[in-house]
Amino acid sequence: MRFENKVVIVTGGASGFGRGIAEKYISEGAKVIIADIDIESSEDLVEKLGKNATAVKVDVSKTLDVENMIKQAVLKYSRIDILVQNAAIGMKPRPLVDSSEDLFDKLFSVNVKSIYLGAKNVIPQFISQKNGGCIINVVSTAAIRPRPGLTLYNASKGALIPLTKALALEVAEHKIRVNGICPVAGETPMLKDFLGDTDPDAAYDVFRSTVPLGRLAEPRDVANACLFLSSEDSDFLTGVMLEVDGGRTI
Secondary structure (H helix, E strand, O other): OOOOOOEEEEEOOOOOOHHHHHHHHHOOOEEEEEEEEOOHHHHHHHHHHHOOOEEEEOOOOOOHHHHHHHHHHHHHHHHEEEEEEOOOOOOOOOOOOHHHHHHHHHHHHHHHHHHHHHHHHHHHHHHHHOEEEEEEEEEOOOOOOOOOOOHHHHHHHHHHHHHHHHHHHHHHHHEEEEEEEEEEEEEEOOOOHHHOOHHHHHHHHHHHOOOOOOOOEHHHHHHHHHHHHHHHHHHOOOOOOOEEOOOOOO
8 A cells, every 4th residue: 555645636537547547546545636527427436436535626727626626635634745637638630720719728728727727736735744745747648749630739738848847846845746647549538539530440540550569548557657656666756757658659
């Protein structure tokens, strides 16, 4: 039970990678806040995971929601040890010239602004606890090796690399570590958008063919990476982008 009594917030924790991450931390003894805009799915997961899980409704792009998420975690458990910023949205493939300004704003609000808001609100809590802390930003291989037709999504994820690395430098003096995980496209609900409507089966085969190990990412892959980056085994790692991609970015 490597994470016994550790308090973890997982955004987008009700499904996909987030659900796998929450389940893994619970299995290792942690207390987990499942923060998701889909409160019904969060509560269903809490019912499955038991007393060490708590659901909080949050729109990660809204300041007051993120502030409330941090407050609720502290009220419930008196501290926070790990923040996994996993919540994100995707897009259907389309050329940049056919991408609306509304889509641009939504992608950057959910995929980038949320990371800023989460860090801005959890760092003072970490500092007040005087025992460091850990932020893990779930980025994407799209930030390193982008795919055509997903330019806005690629850009929103690409912004997280300098954000994560610069923040790691800023907070290192407080023993707060900030790392990123770059998973390849995964077997999650978001995959449907990436595959588009024209021929999703063919698109799936194309996605899979770009991964040398022959499959897409699964929630357990990302969950295991999160546990490593927030464990004592990685206590000298900060500002790292861990590629969980079966060789996609080589």
